[in-house]
Amino acid sequence: MASPVRYRAGVPVYAYRVGPATPPVSVLRFDPGRQPGHGRRHIHDFPVLMYVERAGRGEAAGALGPLGPLGPVVDGDAFVVAPGAVIDPTAVAAFSIGQGVFFDPTALGSDEQAPWSPWRAHPLLLPFLHRIPGGLLRLHVPPARQPVWAATIAAIETELAERAEGYRQAVLAHLTLLLVDVARLATDVVADLRRSNEPLLAEVFEVIERRFAEPLSLRDVADAVGLSPGHLTTVVRQRTGRTVVDWITERRMAQARRLLSGTDLPVAEIARRVGLPDPGYFARVFRAAHGTTPRAWRRDTHG
Structure with missing residues (x-):
């Protein structure tokens, strides 16, 4: 599902691996007796939603681990984890x-579409760009909706286990239902984001969208939006968990995947069309992002 791609201040940063056989959604169940994920402090550069179906009892229920005192954790609490936030596995001590x-x-x-289009065109992901210290936005699912959440997550797990025809579309449909609830519960946060930094992000992404197929640097994007490269890097990383350069690469790789899967263009021509005219360098970037070569991706996609 995820693998470390880099380190930040000694903390591993995990990316969601994208591949022909990789499901777009994953579910991890956890309880106090089993630490989730990687068993150590880590960072995800993709969105994470944690749902407390049953809260733990006793001392551990008064806080969410070292991420800060949040008051008693109760049944139906949901935590929207901002990309780039440092997560400690002991945070689930309050979960039964x-x-x-x-x-x-x-x-x-x-x-x-550009890979950041969910931030720009899909308001359902705006809550994940919150600026709450510690990286956690706490919401509470109303009692009447809690059985729906439990059933929806269980339905995602069933689809992932069975992998029947259309399972990818099914898990995304179930995920969308959860994200609709998150957006409705986080109305104030979303309104604040719309008033504040979303226009800057949209402008950055529009510059990348227009120019990713040509030589494009952080300074080029910063000049286009009227900010210094350092300030722009800080803002974009705080809001998305990634740097401007990461997003340029992500856009190029999204276009490369589309061209590899949907055309018979030579790999060298695809490299040129995504702004990386050196085929060898393009292959190295693609392998770093996907763990395989462009030719292998094309072969696997075509079965």
Whole structure:
């Protein structure tokens, strides 16, 4: 589902691996007796939604681990984890039964769209760009909706286990239902984002969208939006968990995947069309992003 791609201050940063056989959504169930994920402090550069189906009892229920005192954790609490936030596995000590829903945000659109289009065109992902210290936005699912959440997450797990025809579309449909609830519960946060930094993000992404197929640097984007490269890097990383350069690469790789899967263009021509005219360098970037070569991706996609 995820693998470390880099380190930040010694903390591993995990990316959601994208591949022909990789589901766009993953679910991890956890309880106090089993530490989730990687068993150590880590960072996800993709959105994570944690849901407390049953809260733990006793001392551990008064806080969410080292991420800060949040008051008693209760049944139906949901935590929206901002990309780039440092997560400690002991944070689930307050959960008796809970689930983590991990997903690739690009899957909510299509590879014909920019991978950040969910932030710009899909307001359902705006809550994940919150600026709350510690990286956690706490929401509470109303009692009447809690059985729906439990059933929806269970339905995602069933689809992932059975992998029947159309399962990818099914898990995304179930995920969308959860994200609709999150957006409705986070109305104030979304309104604040619309008033504040979303226009800057949209402008950055529009510059990348227009120019990713040509030589494009951080300074080029910063000049286009009227900010210094350092300030722009800080703002974009705080809001998305990634740097401007990461997003340029992500856009290029999204277009490369589309061209590899949907055309018979030579790899060298695809490299040129995504702004990386050196085929060898393009292959190295693609392998770093996907763990395989462009030719192998094309072969696997075509079966």
